[in-house]
Amino acid sequence: MSRVLAISGSLRAASYHTQLLSCLQPLAPEGMHIALFPGLGDLPHFSEDLETDPPLPVRELWQAIAEADGLLIATPEYNGAIPGVLKNALDWASRPRGTSVLPGHAAMVLSASPGLFGGIRAQAQLREMFALLNVYVVGGPQVAIPAVHTRLNPTAEPEQRLTDPITRAMLTSLLHGLEEAIDHQAGRRLVKPLHHLQSQQAT
């Protein structure tokens, strides 16, 4: 049984990325449970001044990442880069320095766009950032979905929502890669007592 935390980098109600994440559970290997993180829009703008006594949404993010065996990030591309809300969340997740809950996690990333290039620049940025944060990202297949609006039926049940068989096959393969990466990373997570979480929860 593996627990995967899925994060959509879009706050838009009809986000393609959130829709894509909602299609993935039926494609996942047996025993993998995917849960969507709901609180990206609640995070305050990152400031080091808030680190010592972070607001509840930040502690919830840390807790959700700490409890997950793997991460699954779907990022839009905004002006050639990852959206600010996602960068903000990853900046929070990377802190406090030395006790971040991120290092050692296995992760899978995907991107999509109504345009021709599938958000590949944002995805490349995300991969580079995760390398710096010691998060192990599954290498391939690299899933950057162009013309995403032609590959989803938003009104269908999750099992039928993803209408493009090639995208389905690639995402299925990627999810199996994530499962292998989670197994591979098991024991490599820097298991530290999460004093900063525990003490905050007590208050």
Ligand SMILES: Cc1cc2nc3c(=O)[nH]c(=O)nc-3n(C[C@H](O)[C@H](O)[C@H](O)COP(=O)(O)O)c2cc1C
């Ligand atoms: C501020 C902004 C900048 C964008 N820049 C890009 C871009 O650089 N490349 C691209 O492929 N799409 C770009 N788009 C279009 C997004 O790919 C599109 O809005 C997509 O649907 C966003 O993901 P979502 O559906 O999950 O919200 C941009 C959209 C916005 C709002």
